[in-house]
Amino acid sequence: MTAAVTWLRHGKVRLALHELRGGAGRPLLLLHGLGERTAAMPSWAAPWSGSVMALDFTGHGASTVPRGGGYTAETLLADADAALAHLGPATVVGRGLGAYVATMLAGARPRLVRGAVLVDGPGIVGGGEDGPTPQAYFRLGEAAVSPDPYALFELSRDLRPPDYATLFVRLAVAGSGLDDPVAVTAFYRPPWLAAVAAEPGVLDTTIPAALATYAAAD
Amino acid sequence: MTATAYPGAEAPARQYGIDSNGVQLAVHEWGRHDAPALMLVHGGFDFARTYSVFAPLLASAGWRVVAWDQRGHGDSGHAELYSWDADLRDALNVMDRIGPDPIPVIGHSKGGAMMIQLADARSARYSHLVNLDGVPYKRAVPDVASHERTRMLATDVERWLDRRRRTVDAQRRPGTLDELAARRGRMNPRLSPDWLRYLVSVGAREDSDGWRWKIDPTMIMGGFGPWRPEGTVMRLPGLPMPFLAVLGGQMEEMGWGTEPEKVRPFLPPEGRLEILPDVGHFVHIEEPVHVAGLVLDLIGRPG
Numbered sequence: 001m002t003a004a005v006t007w008l009r010h011g012k013v014r015l016a017l018h019e020l021r022g023g024a025g026r027p028l029l030l031l032h033g034l035g036e037r038t039a040a041m042p043s044w045a046a047p048w049s050g051s052v053m054a055l056d057f058t059g060h061g062a063s064t065v066p067r068g069g070g071y072t073a074e075t076l077l078a079d080a081d082a083a084l085a086h087l088g089p090a091t092v093v094g095r096g097l098g099a100y101v102a103t104m105l106a107g108a109r110p111r112l113v114r115g116a117v118l119v120d121g122p123g124i125v126g127g128g129e130d131g132p133t134p135q136a137y138f139r140l141g142e143a144a145v146s147p148d149p150y151a152l153f154e155l156s157r158d159l160r161p162p163d164y165a166t167l168f169v170r171l172a173v174a175g176s177g178l179d180d181p182v183a184v185t186a187f188y189r190p191p192w193l194a195a196v197a198a199e200p201g202v203l204d205t206t207i208p209a210a211l212a213t214y215a216a217a218d
Numbered sequence: 219m220t221a222t223a224y225p226g227a228e229a230p231a232r233q234y235g236i237d238s239n240g241v242q243l244a245v246h247e248w249g250r251h252d253a254p255a256l257m258l259v260h261g262g263f264d265f266a267r268t269y270s271v272f273a274p275l276l277a278s279a280g281w282r283v284v285a286w287d288q289r290g291h292g293d294s295g296h297a298e299l300y301s302w303d304a305d306l307r308d309a310l311n312v313m314d315r316i317g318p319d320p321i322p323v324i325g326h327s328k329g330g331a332m333m334i335q336l337a338d339a340r341s342a343r344y345s346h347l348v349n350l351d352g353v354p355y356k357r358a359v360p361d362v363a364s365h366e367r368t369r370m371l372a373t374d375v376e377r378w379l380d381r382r383r384r385t386v387d388a389q390r391r392p393g394t395l396d397e398l399a400a401r402r403g404r405m406n407p408r409l410s411p412d413w414l415r416y417l418v419s420v421g422a423r424e425d426s427d428g429w430r431w432k433i434d435p436t437m438i439m440g441g442f443g444p445w446r447p448e449g450t451v452m453r454l455p456g457l458p459m460p461f462l463a464v465l466g467g468q469m470e471e472m473g474w475g476t477e478p479e480k481v482r483p484f485l486p487p488e489g490r491l492e493i494l495p496d497v498g499h500f501v502h503i504e505e506p507v508h509v510a511g512l513v514l515d516l517i518g519r520p521g
Contacts (some may be wrong), residue, residue, distance in 0.1 A: 009386040010382065010385075011298065011382070011385045011386065011436045012296070012298045012387070012436065013298050013299075054385070058298070058299070064298065066296060066297065066298030066299045067239065067240030067241050067298065068238060068240045068241040068289070068297060068299075068304060068307070068308075069239065069301070069304050069307070070241035070289075070297060070298070070299030070300050070301040070303070070304070071299060071301065072301050072443065073445050074442070075299060078378075078379060078382040078383075081379045081382065081383065082382075082383065085383055102364070104375075107372070107375070108372075108375040108376060108379055109376075109379070140239070150239075154301070154303055160444055161444050161446075164443075164444040167368060167371060170368055171368065171371065171372050171375070174368070174369075174372075175221035175372065201425075205271065
């Protein structure tokens, strides 16, 4: 990949932010799914007039692989916030786990996220309403490889209650000034995503239509 | 630097490091090296040597007391990431180092809650479980309208992210030993100034511009997430080992403020609840002899 890389810092972690394509206007920030990286421009991003930027989450792509795990979706939220701190207002597209992070980011930084588009991809598929989370604690391999096996292990079994996700949608609706700050395009909808899609202020649409809507928004 | 003297406080007999999946953990042991082992687990934003009075009481009854500083705390390494699950994995690595036989496990506050979860996952490794004011339960908050609660979350999340942005160059604020003790005293108003000064002398380091707590400055107290404290008591009824919970009756900022009647219905068949009405969150610091006695009555005195 030849895209220009900007190195961001989140605590002790160095994050790679790839510029997949330059452009004038509001950037499009792509958040990959669990175990992924975004190495190339997706075709559906071509009509976007601003720059197209892709973040490697902690333990993924070219970003730092930490020692001994400790991942949470909230850590990845702060990764994405580091990208927003650098880019300023952006429209965000997230795949799988990245869609979950995009939902939280839309609620946490409603003035900076000008539309969050939630797309199919690998990541959190659980969504237990209550009760303990599953548990297994063991030692994984010691070598730092990307994607980090700890990220795959910890984040893939991290069950997320639907009402936690919908809280962030409500924060986005209350704080963004957009009529519909979140757009769900995913076909597969785990319980948290089905709950998000059912909230007021959430579009049920396609990726191109969602991007066209947010391109026209303030 | 030698520790400030405090009555009954003893330095560990042995200190060493172990590797936990790439993170260095500092282990502190009291008692004879060939005595039967038990594990002692500290709470959030604490460190192993907060047991400097309590651990020697167990050691003098014939136990080898093994405690460690959780990642980012005390003398342990500062990790890139921190999470509940990572702390549990670290605990299991310490347990593996002690050996395969079941041992008594004693945890305070967050360490107590963590050890309930590990007991559920690895019951065969526990001979007994003692929880010192560490059964999490939803804090009783006054009635708040749901839109108000949502606004509170918005503020919490934004404040947390703002602080994450500042962690890149974060350092702990330096001060004199007395200033650090006074700051800690605001979080732990029931602890004596002499004890707080002792804690600084073992939990902080002296740099050229003053004393700093050793804890990783990127760690932030509080935060948010989908974790629900009630999930912990749901694990209690299934625990097969003898279980003792000691709850302090005086509510404090660093505790969960769990009321006895929230815990009692969930006690396992071999479980017992002891309430200390006039004691705060740090039951083993306020009444070390009494609490050590309760623990030894459960786990025995190898002599």
